[in-house]
Amino acid sequence: MMAFTAEELIKIRRQLHQIPEIGMEEFETSAKLMAIIKSLPQTFLEIKTWKTAILVHVQGKNPSKTIGYRTDIDGLPVTEQTGLPYASKHAGRMHACGHDIHMTVALGILSHFAEVQPECNLTFLFQPSEEILSGGKQVYESGVMxxxxxxxxxxxxxxxxxxxGTIGCRLGTLFAGTCEIHATFTGKSGHAAYPHMANDMVVAxxxxxxxxxxxVSRNVDPxxxxxxxLGHFxxxxxxxxIAGKCQIDGTIxxxxxxxxxxxxxxxxxxAKGVAQxxxxxxxxxxxxxxxxPVENNDQTTKAFIDFMQANPEVDFVETQPAMTGEDFGFLLSKIPGTMFWLGVDSPYSLHSEYLAPKEEAIFAGVKAMVAYIEHRQTEVFAAKY
Structure with missing residues (x-):
């Protein structure tokens, strides 16, 4: 079998788009991915699983170093409204963040290196639960990698x-780190006419x-x-x-x-001061x-940007940081690496029930990353190490 064509990748993407699942429940998705991976030549491949995660190791010719590639596989609790003939078949579930695109590009890259043995080792991680439960952290800490x-x-x-098909990246931080706030203040409820006999948690x-x-205005460097x-009160x-309890939730x-x-x-x-x-x-x-935070490594990111800017087949742009969150930041805190954007040209935002990425981005992403990995392992990777 040859590496997947653009038409085959679009077909795969549409199949994956129809079966979105919530984090750590990606059973059908994982089974579909496994079937596709096992349809590839297995000469250089080894496969491991952990819960719904799949790891594929590609044995290199000179396996002194290993390049990793990660994709996330989960969907969101969103009811799809695109009207597409291949819309989600799972009620209240949708690939509204484009992880079906992510998976398909990863499969395209893997299909190439299943045919053409790389110089160094490659590790592909099909990671569950990016949207919730920090799937990347869970996989890393499980020891399976x-x-x-x-x-x-x-x-x-x-x-x-x-x-x-546009590739976007930057040195430094690409995405923000996040932290969820859940604060409950508990006092004493009472009659509105007798505030001295209660402890009002609305005021607190x-x-x-x-x-x-x-x-942010007085503690963070401007x-x-x-x-x-704080989005919930x-x-x-x-x-x-008089309210005896107040629940406040938000995000950093x-x-x-x-x-x-x-x-x-x-x-x-x-919070402690208010309680006191x-x-x-x-x-x-x-x-x-x-x-x-998704803090891109200086060395790998410079190599990535230099290659993409020099590649005449790649439309590259330097992007600004975004306040969106991504659990790839945890993996980057443990392993040097780079996250980038792949343009999919939609009038609707990530997480929208109307998001419909343009599928021509898939093969463009595959070609760009296959070329980069081949370049990195032979010309840059070997020289740096």
């Missing part, structure tokens, strides 16, 4: 705002919300980026009852792990998991 641990690793995210919660707004958004049951976004930690510490200090000032109980959870 240890035997085939890459020396450097690459991944992309599709970008509806870029023309189809309001003070917390107001003080949180000072973190030339660096950070965002704290719930307290009370009716207008004439920062372009470096240092600033993410700084903001977390300030959130914690403010209002003599109430506090239950605070700050959940970062594996959603670290």
């Amino acid at each position: 240890d035997e085939w641990m890459p020396d450097e690793i690459y991944a992309f995210h599709d970008n509806p705002q870029l023309p189809a 919660g309001a003070q917390f919300v107001n003080q949180i707004q000072t973190i 030339i660096q980026a950070g965002v704290v958004t 719930e307290a009370g049951t009716t207008g004439n009852v 976004r920062a372009l470096t792990q240092v600033n993410n930690r700084l903001i977390q510490k300030r959130v914690e200090a403010i 000032a209002f003599d109430c109980q506090l239950d605070l959870k700050l959940e970062q998991g594996g959603y670290y």
Whole structure:
């Protein structure tokens, strides 16, 4: 069997698009991927699984080093509204973040190197649960990658705002790190006419919300980026009852792990201060998991950008950082590597129920990454190590 053609990749993508599944429940997706992988020549391949993850190791001719390539495989709890003939068959589930595109590009790259043995080893990670539960962190910490641990690793995210097939990247941080905030303040409910006999958590919660707004404006270096958004505030049951409990939920976004930690510490200090000032109980959870900033390695990213800019078949653009989160940041905190954008040209944003990426991006992504890996392993990879 030859490497997948553009037409075959589009067919695969449409099959994957129809069967989106939530993180750590990607059973049908994983089975479909496994069937496709096993249809490839197996001469150079070894396969491992961990829960719904699949790892494929390609044995190189001179296996002193290993290049890694990661794709995510999960979907979102979104009801698709595209009207496409190959729309999701799973009610309330959709590949609204384009992971079907991600998987298909990975399969295209793998199909080439299953036919053409690489110089160095390659490790492909088909990773579950990027959207929730920090799947990359879970896979890494499980130890399943240890035997085939890459020396450097690459991944992309599709970008509806870029023309189809365009490669976008930058030195430094590509995506923000995230941390979820869950704060519950508990006081004492009571009658609206007798506030002295109650402990009003609407007032306590309001003070917390107001003080949180000072973190980025007064604690974060103004030339660096950070965002704290509190999107959920719930307290009370009716207008004439003082609320005895307030639940507030939000998110932190920062372009470096240092600033993410700084903001977390300030959130914690403010929450504790409000609890002390209002003599109430506090239950605070700050959940970062594996959603670290996607901080591209200087060495691998310079090599990647230099190659893409010099390749006449690639339309390359330098992009700005984005406040979106991606659990590839955890893997980059452990393994040097680079994440980039692949344009898919859609008027609808990631996570939209109307997202319909242009499929010509798939083969463009495959060609660009096959060429880069071949270049990196022979000309740059060997020279650097």
